[in-house]
Amino acid sequence: MKVRAASQPLRIIFGDDGSEHAYAAAKLICDLPLPSGSEVIALAVFPPTRIDHYPTIKEQLEATCEHLRDRGISIQSEVKAGDPAETILDMAVRRKANLVVVGAVGLRATLGIFLGGVAQKVVEYGHCPVLVVRAPYQGLHHVLLANDGSEYGWKAVDYLCSFPLPQGVRLSALHVLPPLYPEDYATAAWGMGKGPLPVISAARTATTLQKSEEEEAGERVLVQTLELLKQGGYKAESFLRRGDAATEILQFAKEKQVDLIVAGSRGLSPVSAWLLGSVSRKLIHYGKCSVLTVRLP
Secondary structure, eight states: OOOOSSSSOEEEEEOSSSHHHHHHHHHHHHHHHOOOOOOOEEEEEEEGGGGGGGHHHHHHHHHHHHHHHHHHOEEEEEEEEEOOOOOOOHHHHTTOOOOEEEEOOOSSTTOSSOOOTTHHHHHHHOOSSSEEEEOOOOOOOOEEOOOOOOOOHHHHHHHTTTTTOOOEEEEEEEEEEOOOHHHHHHHHTTTTTTSSOOOOOOGGGOOOHHHHHHHHHHHHHHHHHHHHHHHHTOEEEEEEEEEOOHHHHHHHHHEEEEEEEEEEEEOOOOOTTTOOOHHHHHHHHHSSSSSEEEEEE
């Protein structure tokens, strides 16, 4: 990968709850070659009923900020009372952030600031890209870009082209073809075990020509993806697979020891928030590495 500087400064909202995943997120931010003019707003949120924890929270947050300042990062800090996800999202809108960074899993005991589901809510209801960092963090060595060919997938490509990855990162682009069985069957089978899905003969009615056209379309997506990444200064290797999108992305990430998955996200409205089937939700919930989800503006 050749060296190039991202053109747009990043304004990052960093949700810090003192957990190991938040610490991993701070380390990842330190590894990014942030463009000149970038700034980080570190935010700690506590329940209004736990005001007695404010001094400890403030002290922990300042320690994190000092660590980032030592790495030359411009950073501010705020401590607020309220709902963690709502407070982070509100701050992101008010400060016109173009990236939110949170830990994959928050504290469940001790201070009890972030309880489960905060990262998921921020991803689903946010209006800018969200980087969910999972501990342990060992650096960014291999990044996987998943492009399904939709407008959301291309938005992820566009965002990654200007995202400041560390020098020497290996970059892979993956496109997953639809499975050769009905999509509703795959959705129903999700979570039923690690065994392969049984073959449904009725689903294998596509002609060889149709399947070839599908594969050619997938290859065109990858060719265009690599070209756009090249224009952004990145060199990548492409991969084409077939199956359930989330399953194949997660399996690839495991096989290739991926540190960060980048994918587009449709986001969810309040009505549809509890429906299953979101690829980004599965990546965040089941993934063993960090995930960057990119939303349309």
